[in-house]
Amino acid sequence: MQAIDYAALALFILSWTLYSHITNGTIRLFERESLTRVMTEHRRRWILNSLRRDLKMIDTQILAGLQNGTAFFASTSIFALGGCFALLGATEKVDAIFRDLPIAFQGGRTAFELKVGGLTGLFGYAFFKFGWSYRLFNYCTILFGGLPMLEEARRDPAAARAAAERVIRMNAIAAGHFNAGLRAIFLSIGYLGWFVNAYLFLVTTAFVLVILVRRQFFSPARQLLMEDMRDEDVDESTGD
Structure with a gap:
């Protein structure tokens, strides 16, 4: 492990933390809302809209889809953790392969095991985030089942709104929590560059972050959702 390795790891953690705060809106780097925050507003509109109808089968299907997606990534994280432990068991073979690569720095077995340990920590973090997200979506389903029916919501709109x-x-x-786990999965792609050398680690981390920032702040998906929100704001202001 050289100084550049520690510097690259520190920049990786700093970039991850900074990106998380920018996406969540606690740090304002761009003069626009992230895709994540825009979708939070659409979640609000969806739940409030469900108060206007008694038939909520569509809503329960949406909630089931959210749970299933979270369960899929939780299972994927478990498989990735198993792969990391398998790598630790094949350290000598992998180290021999890297020794034959002219672009790889020779860090030795200890450095390789430390890097695999960091990758294991990434996937472990992702699993706990996905697992907790799955449970919270389950709680959300229970709370959703307690929403009042249309007639009851009309009699007591304040209580219905609070629910x-x-x-x-x-x-x-x-x-x-789901987004936090997903960020860990995405950034693990950049982390893989460290197994070659620290310079590639920096390049792959920057590459992944550029893609994530573009998707959150400059993607067509975000533009579409913002246009939809502006159209609804115009309708409300004109009374149409």
Whole structure:
């Protein structure tokens, strides 16, 4: 392990932390909302819209889809953890392969095991985030089942709104943990560059972050959602 390795690892952790805060809106780097925050508003509109109808089968299907997606990534993280432990068992073979690569720095067995340990930590973090997100989506489903029917919501709109807000907050918290796990999965791709050398680690981390920032702040998906929100704001202001 050389100084450049420690510097690259520190920049990786710093970039991850900074990106998380920028996406969540606690740090304002761009004069625009992230795709994640825009979707939070659409979650709110979805839950509030469900108060206007008694038939909520579509809503329960949406919640089931959110849970299934979270369960898929949790299972994927478990498989990735198993792969990391398999790598630790084949350290000598992998180290021999890297010794034959002219572009790889020779860090030795200890350095390789430390890098695999870091990758294991990434996938372990992702698993706990996905696991907790799955449970919170389950709680969200239970809270959603307690929403009042249309007639009851009309009789007591304040209580209905309060119940809907609880569902919205729980759904947003679950989505936040899911997004945190997904970020760990994405950034693990950049982390793989460290197995070659620290310079490639920096390049792959920057490459992944550029892609993530573009998707959050400059993607066609975000532009589409913002246009939809502006159209709804115009309709409300004109009374149409």
